Amino acid sequence: MAIKLQTLDDTAMVLSKEVAALPKHIAEIEKKLDSHQKRLDLDRAALAANQRDRKKAEGDIQMQEQKVSKLKSQMLDAKTNEQYRAFQHEIEFCENEIKRFEEQILELMGRSEALDSAVKVAEKALAEEKKEVDGEKARARDLTAKDQAKLAALQADRAGVAKLISRSLLSEYERIRKGRANVAVAEVINGRCSKCNMSVRLQFLQELRAGNAIMKCESCARILYINEPEDFSDIAPAQA
Numbered sequence: 001m002a003i004k005l006q007t008l009d010d011t012a013m014v015l016s017k018e019v020a021a022l023p024k025h026i027a028e029i030e031k032k033l034d035s036h037q038k039r040l041d042l043d044r045a046a047l048a049a050n051q052r053d054r055k056k057a058e059g060d061i062q063m064q065e066q067k068v069s070k071l072k073s074q075m076l077d078a079k080t081n082e083q084y085r086a087f088q089h090e091i092e093f094c095e096n097e098i099k100r101f102e103e104q105i106l107e108l109m110g111r112s113e114a115l116d117s118a119v120k121v122a123e124k125a126l127a128e129e130k131k132e133v134d135g136e137k138a139r140a141r142d143l144t145a146k147d148q149a150k151l152a153a154l155q156a157d158r159a160g161v162a163k164l165i166s167r168s169l170l171s172e173y174e175r176i177r178k179g180r181a182n183v184a185v186a187e188v189i190n191g192r193c194s195k196c197n198m199s200v201r202l203q204f205l206q207e208l209r210a211g212n213a214i215m216k217c218e219s220c221a222r223i224l225y226i227n228e229p230e231d232f233s234d235i236a237p238a239q240a
Contacts, residue, residue, distance in 0.1 A: 001165045002173055002214075003225055006185035008158045013182055015147045015154070022140045033126075033133050040122040047115040054108045057101045064094045064101070169214065176222060186222040196220035 068091055075087035162170055177184035186195040193200060198219035208215050208226055215224050
């Protein structure tokens with residue numbers, strides 16, 4: 001019965017680890033999705049800033065053009081050559097400003113194309129990733145529900161098995177399990193404890209095979225059992 005109890009505990013431990021790991025897995029993929037969303041938000045912000053800068057540059061060009069038109073009109077009323085040349089200088093300055101803003105707009109347009117393309121690609125990739133994450137979350141919820149149902153059934157089975165074990169053995173089983181990484185029972189395979197890998201003495205092995213008493217590993221103190229008959233002649237040289 002102790003072997004059955006250990007088997008149930010081993011299965012429950014695997015299921016419990018799986019249930020505990022699923023939220024971490026979901027948190028990781030959501031974190032990755034969030035980082036991609038932030039990257040997309042930054043690209044969108046950069047594209048919006050680019051458009052604002054272009055709009056401002058276009059407004060600056062319009063303002064300089066209006067200024068040139070006004071200066072040309074005023075230049076007709078110039079009384080002296082000095083006034084005329086002053087108007088020409090101001091007009092030239094405004095026209096140079098217009099050229100500068102036009103070059104700025106061309107540069108912004110070049111950047112805008114790259115940003116717009118990056119945003120479209122990121123939006124499509126993010127939409128696909130969201131679908132995958134939603135599907136993964138749904139699968140995780142389904143698996144968690146199944147694992148929890150299995151755990152409940154295992155706990156019920158364990159309670160039934162525990163009732164069939166003497167109080168002293170159950171208490172000893174629980175004590176060993178807590179101190180030995182949740183493993184209180186180990187099988188002897190090829191003359192060795194399967195958990196600590198220490199050799200079992202031949203006489204100890206014969207007593208274990210007889211099954212007249214609960215026997216523990218002399219190294220790790222786990223309760224030992226043996227399934228298949230072993231050829232003592234194979235073990236004897238190793239024991240010697």
